Amino acid sequence: MAAGPGRYSKRVRRQQDILQILAQEPTMRVKALAARLEVTTETIRRDLEELAEQGLISRTYGGAMLRAEAEPALSQRERELVKEREAIARSAFRQCAHGKTFMIGSGATTAILAKRLAFELRNVTVIAHSFAVAMALAQNPTIRIIMAPGIYHAGEGAMHGAQTIRFLQDYAADWAILGASALSPDGPSDALFEAADVYGTMLRQASHNMIVADHSKFDRMATARYAQWSEIETLVSDRRPEGPLMRALERREVQFILAEG
Structure with a gap:
């Protein structure tokens, strides 16, 4: 079943929150992110996979890290x-x-x-x-x-x-x-x-x-x-x-x- 618009916007907001957290605490673990955002570790893992596919983060063992921004000339x-x-x-x-x-x-x-x-x-x-x-x-x-x-x-x-x-x-x-x-x-x-x-x-x-x-x-x-x-x-x-x-x-x-x- 496809996710409704409300669920989609909630996921987008949560992923934006993940990026903001990683900007302050660059090497967060999955369990810590799940506790901070009050969701399951499975939900966080799916979010991290989506963010990694978009090139915004890199997965690390048990967690994630922000990718470096594209360098200017x-x-x-x-x-x-x-x-x-x-x-x-x-x-x-x-x-x-x-x-x-x-x-x-x-x-x-x-x-x-x-x-x-x-x-x-x-x-x-x-x-x-x-x-x-x-x-x-x-x-x-x-x-x-x-x-x-x-x-x-x-x-x-x-x-x-x-x-x-x-x-x-x-x-x-x-x-x-x-x-x-x-x-x-x-x-x-x-x-x-x-x-x-x-x-x-x-x-x-x-x-x-x-x-x-x-x-x-x-x-x-x-x-x-x-x-x-x-x-x-x-x-x-x-x-x-x-x-x-x-x-x-x-x-x-x-x-x-x-x-x-």
Whole structure:
């Protein structure tokens, strides 16, 4: 029997309530949601499945988490949270300042960190796939920039694809420095499959690694996870995560650095 209009509107309102709850408490369990909304766990599971089909949430073991919103183009992201990203770059630089060879992923925060490297370091080598990162480094003529080939992604201003991956596999680095579209208890992820493939390769080719990401990425899941937290050494951000995300970092012994300023 088809649901009547009253039942349909009630379900829609309940699902809107679920999204509002997840915005405040990002990793809610099914039982907790059922108790909060005074419905059965079966009803909540059906709601979560519908929301997941719409791409609004991601199911987790026993619960759900909001999906990261679609990322705008890099040119727009570069105008957001600038002070926070600059603070992250300053703190991240202190961790990797003794490196001689770097692999740097694309992103607004990594581009700011590249400017810091250009200002502070001399005679280092950086392997990049992002034109924003390469242009920031080009301010320092002593830095050797190796640009990865591949298929150009206009929105990200970076090279991706099989050719990029094969190119990176021929190099090794002291540090891989990466951004992320989202950070969940399961690991960092990116909105672009192609970028996630590049980031995963950079991680495997580097002796040390670091993720630089602002607090807006916390407790979200994006399309493609590129690592588990057990593979990550350091996370630098402008706020300290809480709840399941922080517990995951502690359990996997990820060094968390709170950016100063």
